[in-house]
Amino acid sequence: DTEVTQTPKHLVMGMTNKKSLKCEQHMGHRAMYWYKQKAKKPPELMFVYSYEKLSINESVPSRFSPECPNSSLLNLHLHALQPEDSALYLCASSSPTRTHEQYFGPGTRLTVT
Amino acid sequence: GDSVTQMEGPVTLSEEAFLTINCTYTATGYPSLFWYVQYPGEGLQLLLKATKADDKGSNKGFEATYRKETTSFHLEKGSVQVSDSAVYFCALTRNTGGFKTIFGAGTRLFVKA
Numbered sequence: 001d002t003e004v005t006q007t008p009k010h011l012v013m014g015m016t017n018k019k020s021l022k023c024e025q026h027m028g029h030r031a032m033y034w035y036k037q038k039a040k041k042p043p044e045l046m047f048v049y050s051y052e053k054l055s056i057n058e059s060v061p062s063r064f065s066p067e068c069p070n071s072s073l074l075n076l077h078l079h080a081l082q083p084e085d086s087a088l089y090l091c092a093s094s095s096p097t098r099t100h101e102q103y104f105g106p107g108t109r110l111t112v113t
Numbered sequence: 114g115d116s117v118t119q120m121e122g123p124v125t126l127s128e129e130a131f132l133t134i135n136c137t138y139t140a141t142g143y144p145s146l147f148w149y150v151q152y153p154g155e156g157l158q159l160l161l162k163a164t165k166a167d168d169k170g171s172n173k174g175f176e177a178t179y180r181k182e183t184t185s186f187h188l189e190k191g192s193v194q195v196s197d198s199a200v201y202f203c204a205l206t207r208n209t210g211g212f213k214t215i216f217g218a219g220t221r222l223f224v225k226a
Contacts, residue, residue, distance in 0.1 A: 004156075033214075042202055042216035043157065056212060090156050100145060100206040100214065104156035 004105035006091050012111045015081060021108045023074040023091030032074040033102065034066060035090040043090055049074060050096065081112045115140045119203050119217035126193055127225050134188040134201055134220045136177075142209030146170075146179055146186040149202045151219075157202065160188075193224045 004025045013019050023032065031050045035043035048056035049068040057066075063085075065077040074091055088109050092102040120135040138146065145164045149157040161170030163179035163186065170177050175190045186203060203217040 006156075040219075042219050045214055048212065092157075100208070100212075101147060101159055101162050102157075102206075102214070103159065104149075106156045 004091055004093055004103050006089075006105035006108050008108060009106070010109045010111075012113060013078065013081065014113055015083075017081075018077070018079045020078065021076040021089055021091075021110075023076075023105055024072055025093040025103070026072055027093060027103065028071075028095075029093035029103070030071060030096045031094045031100070032068060033092040033094075034064075034074070034076050035092065037088040037090055037107070039087075047076075078110075081110075083112050086110055086112045115144075115205065115207070115213055115215050117203050117205055117215050117217035119201075119220050122200075122219070122221040123223055124220060125223045125225065128195055129192045130224075132188070132190040132193045132197075132222070134203075134222070136186045136188065136203035136217060138184050138186065138203075138205050140205050140207055140213075140215075142207050144205040144207035144213075146177075147204045147206070148175070148177055148186070148188050149204060149216075151200045151202065153199075160201070193222070195224045195226050198222055198224045 007022045034046040037043045046060045047066045052068045067075040088107045090107045091105045094102045147162045148160040150160045151157045161172040163170040166181035168179045177188045200219045202219045206214045
């Protein structure tokens with residue numbers, strides 16, 4: 001199984017809402033990532049978890065709060081977002097080897113109104 | 114700092130034409146290099162990888178060679194198909210001096226029947 005799943009596929013939320021994005025993998029990978037991708041742009045790294053511990057936070061605003069409950073799950077909690085946060089949010093995972101080849105989920109298309 | 118530079122698109126080719134998408138990089142240490150492909154409305158898929166100088170990655174008729182002397186990792190395919198139409202991202206990952214993963218801007222490929 002080389003699949004990373006993400007839910008929901010689409011999400012529309014207001015600026016005062018609280019919502020969560022979910023990501024799951026069953027490949028035994030111990031590194032998991034959140035990326036933000038705007039239209040016609042490359043993915044931008046937001047967070048990295050390694051062995052369920054947050055290892056990288058790329059200066060992401062606190063209205064995005066990641067959580068890694070176990071080695072298979074990764075959440076991204078959203079609160080008080082801005083319209084400019086509308087984007088495709090991608091989750092990825094990788095084996096903790098030197099190569100760091102990443103397997104991506106299909107993404108959650110987020111629209112903030 | 115680290116960077117990845119790809120040729121600007123879009124690239125438009127006829128079916129069975131030869132494809133080259135140029136990619137050059139700057140990085141600390143010895144990064145691993147990747148090509149990812151993104152089809153419309155989907156996440157990224159790993160296309161091929163190379164982890165050290167002179168390695169050749171290949172998959173589905175695509176090839177790229179890790180050239181340290183020219184800091185390049187150009188993507189090639191001998192005969193493209195309409196189904197190859199997508200956005201292609203060159204990327205590097207390194208762990209020297211801290212983890213880093215960087216994507217190029219992406220090159221959109223259109224293949225006409």
